[in-house]
Amino acid sequence: MRGAALAGVTLLAMAMPPASAPVAAQGKALGCMAGAYTGEQDARLDALADEAGFAGESDEADGELAGIVMQAVESCVDGNGWTQEEAMYAAFYELGRVSEAAYRNSGELSEAQLGNVDEALAKGDRSRLWGIIERGLMNGMASGDGNSGISGGDAMTLGAFVTGTGIGSDEATAEKVGVLLGFMALQRLGRREFQGLQGE
Incomplete structure (x- = not known):
């Protein structure tokens, strides 16, 4: 997922009006979204x-994926009264x-490589x-072009x-692992900040 697509999701989430819901409903967990998709979605x-856009240029597919996700987020905002900031991190x-x-199923990394990671x-x-x-991730979102700005000691840590x-240290492999870690880190960031806002 490119920085531009992530920035677009942020803008959409911040544009959502906070929904009205009973206080008891506002603690609904992030798992709400997994059950909000239709069979077609x-x-x-x-x-x-x-x-x-895992291995090449496909902004259209990136945008479609983000759009489907935002529909699930909107459904949970409406049902649980999340604030705009909670909606963004959700x-x-x-x-x-x-x-x-999607990335784990894409074949970019084999099952053995995924297991090693x-x-x-x-x-x-x-x-x-x-x-x-x-x-x-935040640098890439701020720049809008996906440029993470990782360099120096941080790049060495990631490379190490x-x-x-043990799956290889060539540039192509490192980039694939970086994509996977980016998606995982996005979840960590979203979960931590969302739960913090809800006082969990």
């Missing part, structure tokens, strides 16, 4: 795994969740790694992680 999301979470699932992430303290990736997975 679920099928289209599956198809977009082959079309979204959109980050759901966009990351759906995009990660997941195993490496489960080892040790990865807070610095996630912090680097989250900053890169990719090398440590």
